[in-house]
Amino acid sequence: MPFPSSAAEEAVAAELAAVRPALVPAYAASLGGARAAVLTRLWRALAFEPLPWIAGRKGAPDGLTxxxxxxxxxxxxPPDPYATxxxxxxLLLDGTAHxxxxxxxRALGIPHGEDFAAELDASTASLALSRAGQPSDGQDPVPQSTREWEQRVVDGHPYHPNCRSRPGFSVAEELAYAPEHRPVVELGLVPVRAEECLVTGNWPERLRxxxxxxxxxxPWQAAHVLGRxxxxxxxxxxxxxxLRTLAPADGGAHVKTALSARLTSSVRDISVYSIETAAAVxxxxQGLAERLDGRLHITRTLGAATAHSPDLAAVLREPPELYADAxxxxxxxxxxxxxxYPPARSAAWxxxxxxxxxxxCLRVLELGVALEAHGQNLLVVLSPTGAPLRLVYRDLADIRISPARLRAHGLPVPPLSGRLVTDDVAVLRRKLFGSLLTGALGATAGSAGAFAEVLAEAAGLPATSDTEALLTGLLPTKALTFMRLSPDxxxxxxAELPNPLSGG
Incomplete structure (x- = not known):
């Protein structure tokens, strides 16, 4: 017997019936799986994050209380922190199934829970909509371009319960702008007097x-924030x-736009600080990547501009495809x-x-830079047979740079200050481990058992204090649910997740 729909699920169904009625049956069929996907992500958070209203946790072979x-x-x-x-x-709350x-x-009655519950309902409905828009089995051609592979990522963040939360987006706007629906988006242009702009790097003549x-x-920003x-x-x-980063249809630099909407956890505007530091970072x-023997490429930021407002800014950067020999x-x-990607399902791959x-990534950290190497920023170059050859990293807006580590290796320290710069070892490791380990590699593995096999590859790397911490300590991950429930x-x-290698 089907379970009652939430108001958000019903609202999406009603709007979908008006704007894309052919998708209604697929949307309805996707709701059950979307509910389980979001509930699974929430259970991970409840099991491991430092939520103040959880007084204790009692594990048993058949479950967790x-x-x-x-x-x-x-x-x-039993919670698996790396299950995707x-x-x-x-879940049973005092014997009542949810x-x-x-x-x-809502039933938990926790502080700030009502707003979070609304986001979870919206995430579930939006996830079902994302899945509904996918081709049927046997009708989905193998992607040929990096863009097409990007549009295959339907479920959003692998661990965040708000994996598909897009508040402020109507169903029509999701269909028109979201990558999993494969639209073409018409970007607008706002003319701003040059003396009223901050520009770094080489801003192209075609955009002057x-x-x-x-x-x-x-276009969402134009409609809802700037005024058309x-x-x-x-x-x-x-x-x-x-979503807010786009590849021009006629080729050229990718465009990262400001989007003053909260997607998953963060408002996706572009800070003036990011524009100020873009060219220097x-x-x-680029200089650091040259020390990696061709195993790492970093997409260059070509130009960045802001009208001294996080709501009106853009960054132009190289497409990652430049670093593959087509x-x-x-x-x-x-x-x-x-x-x-089928080959990635094998343990050997x-x-x-x-x-x-x-x-x-550990070598880059040793030299003095913690990359935010999650599954969106980190890309892999594959051989014609599908073997991983080298890495490409994009979006430098939230890396962390350690002047002390750079100096220890005789490397120049960039003329930067602010949030990008820190020598705090815990901050550096959290940035990399929380994105690469408990994010990208954990999600690729898909379970604690498979992740243990992945982590074991670090045992053969040169011994450093960072490698030792990876092999023996608890592993950091962003406490995304705790953050959404703690607006102040x-x-x-x-949070800290058990390390499947150390048993911690």
Missing amino acids: LLLAGGGRLEGP RPYVEE HRAGQLV EDGRILVPVH ERVRSGFAAHPLMA SGFA AAGERVLPVAALAC RARFARLALSV VPGDQW
Whole structure:
């Protein structure tokens, strides 16, 4: 017997019936799987994050019981911190079964829970919509381009319960702008007097006119934030996995646009600080990559501009495809798309990829840079036979740079200050481990057992304090649910996951 729909699920169904009625049956068929996917992500958070209203956790071979501060009990299956398949279809709160994440959070009655529950309902409905838009089995051609592989990433963040939360987007806008629906998006241009702009790098002549900078603008931003009257016609582009980053239809630099909407956890605008530091960080990162014997390429930031506002800014950067030899049959896949890539399902392929990713990213960390190497930023170049050859990294806006480590290796320290710069070892390791280990590699493995095999590849790497921490300590991950339920707590918050190698 089907379970009652949430108001968000019903609202999406009603709007879909009006704007794309042919998708209604597929959407309805996708709801059950979407509910389980979001509930599974929520159970991971409840099992491992430092939530103050959980007084204790009692594990047993057949499940986990959470002891709530108010005296209640929440029961579920044994949690796998690295599972990406949906395996939780219901959780029992004081004996009452809950099958929807939003419904459960409301029943818990926790601080800030109502807003979070609404986001979970919206995430579930949006995830079902994303899945509904996919071709039927046997009708989905093998992707030929990096963009097509990016559009294969349907389920969003592999661990965040808000994996498909897009507040402020109507169904029509999701269909028109979201990469998994494969639309063509018409970017606009906002002319801003050059003296009123901050520009770094080489802003192209095609985006200048009569002493003005033409700032590319996402159509959602034009409609909801800037006002359409300020925006002139621009150019067609394909949305990439990040949704607000697009590949122009006629080729050329990828365009990262400001989008003042909260997707998963963060508002996706572009800070003035990011524009100020873009050229310096890009130049520094290129020099660092040259020390990796061709195993790592970093897409250059070509130009960045802002009207001194996070709501009106854009970054132009190289396409990652530039770092693959197409004539030789090489191709580039974002790591998040590896779940859709059949060779990546074999243990031997995952081991080879893990050796590459761990050796490169740990070496970069040793030199003094912690990459935010999650499945969206990190890409892999594949041989014609599908073997992982080297890495490509994009989007330098949130790396961390250690002047002390750079100096220890005789490397120049870039002229930077602010949040990108730190010598705090815990911060550096959290940045890399929380993105590469408990993010990209964990999601690629898909389970704690498979992840243990992946991590074991680090044992053969040169011994460093970072490698030792990886092999023996608890592994950090962003406490994404705790952060959404703690709006008054600034900055990233962290949880620690068991290390399948150390048994911790």
